Amino acid sequence: MRLEASALAYGYREREIGRDIALDLAGGEVLALLGPNGHGKTTLLKTLLGLLPAKGGTLTLDGRPLAAMSVGERARALAYVPQVHAGTFAFAVSEVVLMGRTARSSLFAAPSGHDRDVVRAMLDRLGIAxxxxxxxxxxxxxxxQLVMIARALAQEPRYVILDEPTASLDFGNQGKVMNQIRRLAGEGLGVLFTTHDPNQALRYADRAMLLRDGRALASGKARELMTPERLAALYGVAIETVRGEDGKLAFLPG
Ligand SMILES: Nc1ncnc2c1ncn2[C@@H]1O[C@H](COP(=O)(O)OP(=O)(O)OP(=O)(O)O)[C@@H](O)[C@H]1O
Structure with missing residues (x-):
């Protein structure tokens, strides 16, 4: 099980945002994507999901070109948790989560008892029943945000791609969501998330990629990659390192 990109160029119709991206996400792994505002993280995620066509290079899911897969095949494999949006229609939360099940059945089929059971299980899992x-x-x-994560999990995907999953969460829920991310990887899913918090990458990701100007400044094992020097180069500010009594490191913007 592998989501793989090599020499990937990506962007919008008339505008290239990034290039030369090599990325490899296996089942059971958590990959964090970090980078300054507007440097191409969301655009890369949308490309990896097949929502935007790649502008060059190769992109495969379990060895097959993503572009050759049907929308349904992609939806059963890859779930997306976008940055939170307000929502226009006053659907009940359970109905929103149920929408995730359309990846597994016809859009027009009545939901089955099993679909409802999956929805209940996901609401419970996120603590929002x-x-x-x-x-x-x-x-x-x-x-x-928690509803969007429950909806993605209701798809029963093999990979989950989350765009700033903790952006609007309180401190307690940030921890809960990050622990859920580890748990998903423990269950064999491949998880990719973007974050503005290097400490999240350090603590919860196996590997990280630092993206600046649409290029990978560096990528590798999160614990080895995340140094104050690299983070300073990534964000263009001095970085302070603090060490807890347990020896664990944390970074603060200086
Ligand atoms: N639909 C679009 N058409 C053209 N350019 C776009 C479009 N959406 C975003 N952009 C531009 O693409 C660039 C990368 O944006 P992107 O949203 O990928 O950055 P990001 O790293 O996710 O930012 P943030 O951390 O602020 O969410 C930005 O310059 C942005 O203005």
Whole structure:
């Protein structure tokens, strides 16, 4: 099980955003993608998901070119948790999560008992079962983030790609979501997430890629890669390193 890109160039119709990307995500692994605002992380994620066509290079899922796969095949393999959006329609939270099941059945088929069971299990797993009947438009940004993760998991994908999954979460929920990410990898899924917090990459990712100007400044094992020097080069600010009593490192922007 592998999502693989090599010499990947990506961007929008008239505008290249990044190039020369080599990326390899296996089942059971967590990969973190870091980089300054506007340097091409979301655009890369959309390309890896097949939502934007690659502008060059190769992109394969389990050895098959992603571009040759049908929308349904891609949806059964890859789930996307986008940056939180407000939502326009007042669907109940459980209905929003149920939408994730359309990757596994026809859009027009009535949901089965099993579909409903999966939805309940995912709501429980994210600790949001109490929100099931609430309108999606009337819950908080952090709650919406958890609903979007539950929806992605309801797809029962092999890979989950999350764009800043903890951006609007309180401190406690940040930890819960990051622990869920590790648990998913423990269950054999390949997980890719973007973050603005190098400490999350350090603590929860196996590997990391530092993206600047659409190019990989560096990539490799998260613990070896994340040095104050590299982070300073990535973000263009001095980085302070703190060490806890347990010897664990953390970084602060200087
Ligand atoms: N639909 C679009 N058409 C053309 N350019 C776009 C489009 N969407 C985004 N861009 C541009 O692509 C570049 C990369 O944006 P992207 O959203 O991938 O960055 P990012 O690293 O995810 O940023 P952030 O950390 O702020 O979320 C930016 O210059 C952005 O303005």
């Amino acid at each position: 109490h929100l099931a009947q609430r309108p999606y438009t009337e819950i908080s940004g952090g709650e919406r």
